[in-house]
Amino acid sequence: MSVTLFLLIFVVSMTVIGATIAMMMLSRTPRYRTEPQHLLQLFDRVLGGEASTNEWHTVIGYPVRHDQYLESVRRSAMRIMDEYGRLSQAATGGSLLSRAGREELTMLRDHLAAHMALDEGQREF
Template sequence: MALYLLVFGVCFLVIGSVIAVLMSSRTPRYRTEPKDLLALFDKALASQVSETEWNALIGYPIRHDDYLEGVRRRASHLMDEHGRHWQIAQGKPLLSAEGQAELKALRDHLAAHTALHAR
């Protein structure tokens, strides 16, 4: 009987501890910041970004900043219009020449907006 109570007590303690930890922890959150988008755009312009990396950042909605959400949507739209998925494996740019020009303009606009808000 003592062994039963010991096993029951240890199991109760372990399960209770696990439940307490799970109840007190929060869901992890990732906040996309302007520097993250700028780094991604720079890598895309230098043809050093993979499609997976692009989709991971651009495919995730930005709910904390409406301006960044607009930039993200514009970048997603650029990929839809000018994306060249089949040439990434060959080391060629992610976007066509026209898409690269539009992405550079979008990147410069985001950099200017970020610098303005940093003041």
Template sequence: MALFLLIFAVCLFIIGGMVLVLLFSRTPRYRTEPEHLLELFDKALANQVGETEWNVVINYPIRHDDYLDGVRRRAQHLMQEHGRPWQVAQGKPLLDKTGHAELTALRNHLAAHQRLRERQRNES
């Protein structure tokens, strides 16, 4: 009888602990910030990004900032229009020349927008 109670108490402790862990844990969230996009764009412009890394960041919706989500969607559109992911394995760029120029403009626009936000935040 004592062995039964001991096993029952240990099982109850383990199951109760698991229930508490599940109740108090949150779903992990990835929050894309402007710095992440700028870093990805810099890598893409320097031909140092792979298709997988590009897709992980660009295909994940940004729900906390409409402006950033617009930039993400524009980059996604650039990949659809000017992307050459099959040539990355050969050491060639992810985007063609037109896409590279448009991504440079998008990157510069995002960087200027981020500097403006920082300046406004510092003045307030």
């Protein structure tokens, strides 16, 4: 009886372990893909004074490999933060960017929105 019970437990354990290993080997690594609307939402939140430093770095700190245009927008946003960022004031509830930085981010946001509208217009034809 004990040998049968041992073999049953051993077979069930090996089946569970084997299935787990097979699932891990066959599953793909999840990937985050930055889309234009993600950047627009972030820019709107920053301009509205609602975005946190962590939110900014989470979206802007992740490289965009699938779209060269979005990568250039992301790098421009990083440059704006490097030049006009006010992280110490953002920690106390202030804006992430100075007034000049918000003006540049507004221009970048409008340019991205126009690019998105142009892409949507071309898809319709």
